[in-house]
Amino acid sequence: MSKPPVTKNQKLTLTISDLTYQGMGVGKVEHYPLFIEDALPDEVVDITVIKASKNYGFAKVINRHNDSPLRTDGINKTYTQTGIAPLQHLKYDAQLEFKRNQVVELLKKSHLEEIAVADVLGMDEPAHYRNKAQVPVRMVKNQLETGFFKKNSHTFVPMEDYLIQDERIDEVIKAVRDILRKYLISAYDEKEHKGVVRHIIVRRGHYSHEVMVVLVTRAKKIPESDEVVDEILKACPDVKTIVQNINQEKTNVILGKTEKILAGTGHITDSLNGINFEISAHSFYQVNSIQTEKIYQKVVEAAGLTGKETVIDAYCGIGTISLNLAQKAAKVYGVEIIPEAIEDAKKNAAVNKIGNAVFEVGTASEWMTKWAEDGVKPDVVVFDPPRKGLEPEVINSTVELSPEKIVYVSCNPATLVRDIQLFTEQGYEVTQPIQPVDQFPMTVHIESVTVMKRKKA
Numbered sequence: 328m329s330k331p332p333v334t335k336n337q338k339l340t341l342t343i344s345d346l347t348y349q350g351m352g353v354g355k356v357e358h359y360p361l362f363i364e365d366a367l368p369d370e371v372v373d374i375t376v377i378k379a380s381k382n383y384g385f386a387k388v389i390n391r392h393n394d395s396p397l398r399t400d401g402i403n404k405t406y407t408q409t410g411i412a413p414l415q416h417l418k419y420d421a422q423l424e425f426k427r428n429q430v431v432e433l434l435k436k437s438h439l440e441e442i443a444v445a446d447v448l449g450m451d452e453p454a455h456y457r458n459k460a461q462v463p464v465r466m467v468k469n470q471l472e473t474g475f476f477k478k479n480s481h482t483f484v485p486m487e488d489y490l491i492q493d494e495r496i497d498e499v500i501k502a503v504r505d506i507l508r509k510y511l512i513s514a515y516d517e518k519e520h521k522g523v524v525r526h527i528i529v530r531r532g533h534y535s536h537e538v539m540v541v542l543v544t545r546a547k548k549i550p551e552s553d554e555v556v557d558e559i560l561k562a563c564p565d566v567k568t569i570v571q572n573i574n575q576e577k578t579n580v581i582l583g584k585t586e587k588i589l590a591g592t593g594h595i596t597d598s599l600n601g602i603n604f605e606i607s608a609h610s611f612y613q614v615n616s617i618q619t620e621k622i623y624q625k626v627v628e629a630a631g632l633t634g635k636e637t638v639i640d641a642y643c644g645i646g647t648i649s650l651n652l653a654q655k656a657a658k659v660y661g662v663e664i665i666p667e668a669i670e671d672a673k674k675n676a677a678v679n680k681i682g683n684a685v686f687e688v689g690t691a692s693e694w695m696t697k698w699a700e701d702g703v704k705p706d707v708v709v710f711d712p713p714r715k716g717l718e719p720e721v722i723n724s725t726v727e728l729s730p731e732k733i734v735y736v737s738c739n740p741a742t743l744v745r746d747i748q749l750f751t752e753q754g755y756e757v758t759q760p761i762q763p764v765d766q767f768p769m770t771v772h773i774e775s776v777t778v779m780k781r782k783k784a
């Protein structure tokens with residue numbers, strides 16, 4: 328077995344040759360790659376090796392000899408270390424190009440280079456865009472703190488400004504933290520599985536400015552709960568609802584199954600492209616409202632509806648895309664695996680007086696098969712799946728349903744390209760450039776909209 332050409336703690340000087348899809352600089356010793364945080368192509372860096380596995384290693388920068396022209400000043404290392412903003416050292420235009428290139432490269436690898444990729448639709452102000460925050464709570468030097476963990480570690484870093492969250496959300500987290508401190512409420516201790524508050528989740532409507540606070544607790548009861556709730560409502564009059572979520576498991580999953588509404592109705596409202604939505608603690612709701620509106624506009628534009636069409640919105644969440652489409656279609660069918668989200672979708676249709684959308688709980692594959700059996704003939708199928716992309720059965724039942732058009736919203740270009748390939752093998756073709764939209768500035772995530780049409784026989 329060949330040994331790596333470097334050893335742990337070895338010091339070296341290297342030139343960075345590449346940037347991985349996770350935003351790490353790559354420096355090579357012979358052909359052996361070292362992955363290095365906060366390092367950009369063409370920068371010469373002194374490094375210390377921190378890990379040397381058989382085929383690759385990790386290193387950290389001790390000193391940088393030159394700055395890449397793509398580098399920005401004034402970065403905060405904590406945002407990189409915690410994984411909140413792994414691309415913050417890259418100028419925003421370069422971030423957009425980096426993201427576009429990821430899609431181009433993945434297409435090339437799959438021999439689909441004939442498919443064009445448009446410039447990424449970016450944000451005018453690429454910070455403070457998240458409408459939802461979920462921050463862990465821990466005791467540090469006997470005091471309750473909110474913050475984040477360093478990547479791949481249990482080292483907790485107290486924080487007050489999170490860079491990418493709505494600034495009002497940061498203020499509410501601080502206010503809640505101070506009230507928990509005042510009532511001497513303990514934070515969760517992972518090792519001992521003791522303590523009360525595990526996470527604080529805050530959501531804020533981008534247009535409504537309504538705020539939801541969720542206190543995720545290990546304990547069933549929050550000491551002096553009524554006083555804590557009153558103080559939060561007094562300190563933050565925009566808080567419309569407070570929910571306690573109880574999670575007694577030893578797990579990294581944030582939310583537990585039991586919920587108690589401590590104030591308000593358990594949901595807030597917000598709107599996207601003029602349609603109102605009720606959002607509860609468990610619902611999936613896109614975190615960047617400004618960019619989500621752009622994506623949904625692209626979907627509606629791509630669907631090219633005239634009012635006569637039947638549309639399926641698979642993976643519909645609380646019906647956000649379905650209701651954007653329903654205004655221009657004859658009928659929309661939505662399917663989603665989470666029952667609470669479908670309850671919200673139905674409520675949202677009613678609130679907006681939209682009567683031509685039906686929503687079903689279940690998997691996309693089971694309902695698409697059922698709709699095919701029931702003789703539903705969609706003109707357009709819209710997909711917005713989780714990162715793992717489409718299950719093979721979903722692709723098969725789509726081909727069976729034979730829509731003229733498929734509009735695919737993706738949050739993972741690797742699975743998108745895989746699925747495009749499968750559809751092209753089954754008689755579909757991409758008919759316009761893939762449109763990436765930057766939903767998550769400062770991070771490596773890439774969202775995009777792809778349009779495919781059935782090839783004419």
Ligand SMILES: C[S@@+](CC[C@H](N)C(=O)[O-])C[C@H]1O[C@@H](n2cnc3c(N)ncnc32)[C@H](O)[C@@H]1O
Nearest residue numbers: 611613642643644647663664690691711712713
């Ligand atoms: C990326 S989100 C999109 C939601 C919605 N379109 C939106 O824009 O808010 C993906 C959704 O798919 C749901 N989901 C995951 N697996 C599913 C499956 N097998 N069938 C149907 N829905 C699924 C998730 O619960 C989640 O709500």
